[in-house]
Amino acid sequence: xxxxxxxxxxxxxxxxxxxxxxxxxxxxxxxxxxxxxxxxxxxxxxxxxxxxxxxxxxxxxxxxxxxxxxxxxxxxxxxxxxxxxxxxxxxxxxxxxxxxxxxxxxxxxxxxxxxxxxxxxxxxxxxxxxxxxxxxxxx
Numbered sequence: 001x002x003x004x005x006x007x008x009x010x011x012x013x014x015x016x017x018x019x020x021x022x023x024x025x026x027x028x029x030x031x032x033x034x035x036x037x038x039x040x041x042x043x044x045x046x047x048x049x050x051x052x053x054x055x056x057x058x059x060x061x062x063x064x065x066x067x068x069x070x071x072x073x074x075x076x077x078x079x080x081x082x083x084x085x086x087x088x089x090x091x092x093x094x095x096x097x098x099x100x101x102x103x104x105x106x107x108x109x110x111x112x113x114x115x116x117x118x119x120x121x122x123x124x125x126x127x128x129x130x131x132x133x134x135x136x137x138x139x
Contacts, residue, residue, distance in 0.1 A: 007052070018112055019112065027043075042054070079122065
């Protein structure tokens, strides 16, 4: 069983370009266009995982226009620091610098141009195994 995220974007074509450049996602399958040629639905992959996206009907407001995130994606990658550097270079807004979490991952967070939040992580150590604190040196 797999869960596939479906994200709404005001400009799916721009999202395809940004997600490829910043996060390394690859187009998957054919994009669906309306009569004017505007992309209304598309899919992308990162490894074996897929994300679908489309233009919502009606008076949609993306997280950037809404002023807050409504969801986030958590994606496993091989090297968080290298991935973060790529995203930063491509113009992603870094909302959380790479850091180790208490649950054993090294993670960072980024926002795409429409305000969708993405968290990228790699396993840093076994979950539940906390690092020993370094002894304090008194001066």
